[in-house]
Amino acid sequence: MRHHRLTAVCLATGLALLTGCSAASTGGTTGGTTLNYLTFETPSLTAKFWDTSIANAEKQVPGVTVKKIVAPSTDRDAYAKQLQASGQFPDLLQSITPSTFATAGLLKPYDQSWVNANFMLPLGNAYKGKVYIPPTNSQIIPEVFFNKKLFAKAGITAPPRTWSEFMAVCAKLKAAGITPIELGGGDPFAASMPLVGILSADVLGKDPNWLQERYAGKVKFTDANVEAAATKYRTMAKDGYFEDGALGVKYADSITNFTAGKTAMYMMGSWFLGSVPKDHADDFGAFLTPTEDGSLVVPFAVGGSMAISAKTSDPAKATAFAEAWSLDPANYKALIEGDGAFPMLKGKTLADYNVNVTQVFKDSYAYVTNQNTKVSAFGWATNDDSMPSGLNDAFYAASQALFTSDDVHGQMAKLDAAWDTATK
Structure with missing residues (x-):
């Protein structure tokens, strides 16, 4: 927990x-x-x-x-x-x-x-x-929850597995007049969820020891692969795949918006499963943050x-x-x-x-019990991959800034500076 x-x-x-x-x-x-x-x-x-x-x-x-x-x-x-x-x-x-x-x-x-x-x-x-x-327990942070009815309305027949497919799904939803992704950006941790998923998939998926290497000074947030991953989040915001005024939406309201069918997808920790409406739970599914090649990377946190x-x-x-x-x-x-x-x-x-749990809970729990590639959910680990004290706040601030700023390098440089200060 x-x-x-x-x-x-x-x-x-x-x-x-x-x-x-x-x-x-x-x-x-x-x-x-x-x-x-x-x-x-x-x-x-x-x-x-x-x-x-x-x-x-x-x-x-x-x-x-x-x-x-x-x-x-x-x-x-x-x-x-x-x-x-x-x-x-x-x-x-x-x-x-x-x-x-x-x-x-x-x-x-x-x-x-x-x-x-x-x-x-x-x-x-x-x-x-x-x-x-x-x-005692574990979570996947985040999953990409989706509304099956809205997918069908936009002519989407299956969840995306690759990043290019994910972007195509977002574009198709937007073209159909459906807001692709919910973002409770008014709460800093919620604003960071897409970035958590992308960094976990693209950076830790390829180098599970990245956080330990950052402690050792071998890698940086300003490295090309990290900036490329962060740029994906910036592109999502720039292309209008989140709802209007997303940085002003509180976390509690983001849950209500998504479960009420106002948006098609919601990148959130698996604790959202406790909020899936029981009376129409079959309307919801979940998939993992897509990777470039379609491989599954589970951003995992043992609580x-x-x-x-x-x-x-x-x-x-x-x-x-x-x-x-x-x-x-x-x-x-x-x-x-x-x-x-x-x-x-x-x-x-x-x-x-x-x-009494929903099918989407059972499907999500299978990621935990199955053999697959599990990495520490970026910024959420409580083990040796946990970030230095205070870094989460800097990470959240960068996530909110990237919603409106093209300066990906500048935000990543701020994270490097905050990390170095926290570990002196």
């Missing part, structure tokens, strides 16, 4: 609400342990979901009381940093970026034998050989549940709670049905979770 920039609506709270409430674990009045847990709330993962999941895990760990802290925005990393700076770093943190905090010695790794015993890809989100968030603070005063209780929460089938059911998460528990099929 990576989802840290994934929804437009999180319930607001603030540091002021934490006044007098230390985020360090404390002894309760009856000799128990109180742990503070940073979460987030969305239309799918509601306050009720978190309250219920916490209560269920508490039952598995006698003597523990967990207090929920709700992040005030979709950027939990930034909020966790605020809490840490004010001496209120939580005992448990949901779906953060481990590298941001592990390098500062703030996180406690999980026992690898427990991870190996319970998850399909034990090292799927490991950072420098250690697992700081259990690899996870909660990180454990290295500063918690009761690491045994904190670990027991985190493990109980991470293995609770009821949590997976909610994440699968409401948040489009692909479960990664070992030895289970979708049927084991008693879920």
Whole structure:
């Protein structure tokens, strides 16, 4: 459940609400342990979901009381940093970026034998050989979702596989008076989705180690192949393949626009599967960002549940709670049905979770379980391919700028400069 920039609506709270409430674990009045847990709330993962999941895990760990802290925005990393700076770093943190905090010695790794015993890809989100968030689920970021009826209306009989076919589909839709692609560009992360897909397919698809090579200074964003990939996104915008005023469309509205049939395609993370309308789910399909030669490249991100603070005063209780929460089938059911998460528990099929999912979910999950070319979703990895702290904001800014600017080289140069500053 990576989802840290994934929804437009999180319930607001603030540091002021934490006044007098230390985020360090404390002894309760009856000799128990109180742990503070940073979460987030969305239309799918509601306050009720978190309250219920916490209560269920508490039952598995006698003597523990967990207090929920709700992040005030979709950027939990930034909020966790605020809490840490004010001496209120939580005992448990949901779906953060481990590298941001592990390098500062703030996180406690999980026992690898427990991870190996319970998850399909034990090292799927490991950072420098250690697992700081259990690899409970995965996502494809992005897929290209499409409206089958609008494709048929434009005379399109099959999803495109190559980039030239994709551009031809966009042109055909536009000629038919149909907006080809939805873009919730008013939210920076959503504006970046086409660029995430293209860079994952064209750059990482050919060189899966590109991000590690960028850390080593062997490659740059201004390299010709990266600029060529970024130019594809600029061309999509320049040719009018997104809706009018796309940079002013909020993420939540982009979901509504697409599901209501106002646009033909939507490049978004697989969490969108939780928003597919159940009453006409068969109207929707999905394909991967097309490549030049038609080869399939899956932009893959292994997500996870909660990180454990290295500063918690009761690491045994904190670990027991985190493990109980991470293995609770009821949590997976909610994440699968409401948040489009692909479960990664070992030895289970979708049927084991008693879920009701759409055909497009099943088709998408097949990309996860099948043997194919999987690469880290650009900018979304929580493992060694995660970008330096702060780089995502620069990446989003570049994505929004490229919507209106032809200066691809200048935007890529800014990313190189931001990377170099972040890694000094």
